[in-house]
Amino acid sequence: MTDMAGPDDVLVELDGVEKVFQVRRRVGRLRRTREEVRAVDGISFRVARGEMVGYIGPNGAGKSTTIKMLTGILTPSGGRLRVAGIDPSRERTRLARRIGVVFGQRTTLWWDLPLRDSYALVRRMYRVPEARFRANLERCVELLDLGALLDVPVRQLSLGQRMRGDIAAALLHDPEVLYLDEPTIGLDVISKAKVRTFLRDLNVERRTTVLLTTHDLTDIEQLCSRVMVIDHGRLMYDGALAGLHEVGESERTLVVDLERELPPIEVAGARTVRVEGPRQWLAFPASASAAPLVSAVAAGYPLVDLSVREPDIEDVIARMYALGSTGAERVG
Numbered sequence: 001m002t003d004m005a006g007p008d009d010v011l012v013e014l015d016g017v018e019k020v021f022q023v024r025r026r027v028g029r030l031r032r033t034r035e036e037v038r039a040v041d042g043i044s045f046r047v048a049r050g051e052m053v054g055y056i057g058p059n060g061a062g063k064s065t066t067i068k069m070l071t072g073i074l075t076p077s078g079g080r081l082r083v084a085g086i087d088p089s090r091e092r093t094r095l096a097r098r099i100g101v102v103f104g105q106r107t108t109l110w111w112d113l114p115l116r117d118s119y120a121l122v123r124r125m126y127r128v129p130e131a132r133f134r135a136n137l138e139r140c141v142e143l144l145d146l147g148a149l150l151d152v153p154v155r156q157l158s159l160g161q162r163m164r165g166d167i168a169a170a171l172l173h174d175p176e177v178l179y180l181d182e183p184t185i186g187l188d189v190i191s192k193a194k195v196r197t198f199l200r201d202l203n204v205e206r207r208t209t210v211l212l213t214t215h216d217l218t219d220i221e222q223l224c225s226r227v228m229v230i231d232h233g234r235l236m237y238d239g240a241l242a243g244l245h246e247v248g249e250s251e252r253t254l255v256v257d258l259e260r261e262l263p264p265i266e267v268a269g270a271r272t273v274r275v276e277g278p279r280q281w282l283a284f285p286a287s288a289s290a291a292p293l294v295s296a297v298a299a300g301y302p303l304v305d306l307s308v309r310e311p312d313i314e315d316v317i318a319r320m321y322a323l324g325s326t327g328a329e330r331v332g
């Protein structure tokens with residue numbers, strides 16, 4: 001999709017972007033030395049309008065620094081960066097009207113105000129025309145299930161409610177690009193599902209371009225056709241999630257609860273890696289479907305319950321390094 005996009009369709013564009021921080025470190029009791037931290041070390045990619053891209057990597061990889069440069073909060077030390085044709089750090093205010101940002105760990109809402117009043121402030125800040133504001137708010141309230149929460153002060157909302165409130169706030173001015181930093185962190189299963197469904201619909205109906213940072217591979221699996229992996233400030237992989245699993249040969253786990261203790265389950269396409277009483281853990285390739293495996297286990301064993309566990313992003317990336325593979329879609 002990216003390769004075929006014309007220049008007008010490219011919304012996010014990075015060419016050799018770098019960010020170097022100067023840090024002062026104490027050496028011994030008196031001496032201090034200056035050190036450079038290359039948080040982002042020559043990253044290039046393009047995101048086309050309507051794409052939903054996962055941006056993942058271990059802690060300290062450079063994800064937040066990239067997002068901060070894309071919003072204009074930080075100025076790159078080198079390279080070229082454009083969002084909707086705008087140089088973010090030079091025209092941060094003009095860019096703000098075209099982008100929306102949600103940080104899972106902190107709210108952009110006013111802590112003591114009810115959601116309704118926070119939204120009114122957002123409207124004034126972005127000078128959103130009244131009719132458009134009403135239409136957008138109505139849509140968000142309905143799809144994010146915010147009706148009963150509009151008059152509740154933000155500090156009284158649960159994490160999941162607040163997150164939905166934050167997502168709505170980021171969308172009231174119709175941004176073309178939405179950056180989401182850990183949008184499902186700490187949410188329960190139902191809130192996660194609500195947020196994911198909403199984002200998928202938003203992407204389909206409005207063609208909103210989404211760049212998503214997450215530690216939850218299910219977010220990527222359910223939302224993103226493309227994933228980029230960053231580590232030590234460099235882009236290590238850019239392609240489909242399935243390809244990443246192949247490169248890392250990562251495995252998912254089927255957790256099976258049987259009616260009673262039994263010898264290790266034997267089915268094709270998986271190996272039993274752990275048995276604890278009536279519970280057994282079966283590892284299978286993450287790039288394979290769980291459906292045939294579930295059927296085989298259900299057909300051959302007295303089943304009470306089962307669930308599928310995704311591999312951790314850290315595991316997938318660690319395996320990718322360990323294998324030192326040079327898959328076609330790897331970059332860097």
Ligand SMILES: Nc1ncnc2c1ncn2[C@@H]1O[C@H](COP(=O)(O)OP(=O)(O)OP(=O)(O)O)[C@@H](O)[C@H]1O
Nearest residue numbers: 021023037039057058059060061062063064065066
């Ligand atoms: N303002 C700063 N001054 C100095 N070093 C910084 C600054 N901001 C980030 N860094 C360093 O740059 C590197 C990348 O940090 P960044 O926050 O971008 O990583 P991240 O991928 O977002 O990590 P996490 O998943 O933990 O949020 C880290 O080594 C971090 O310590």
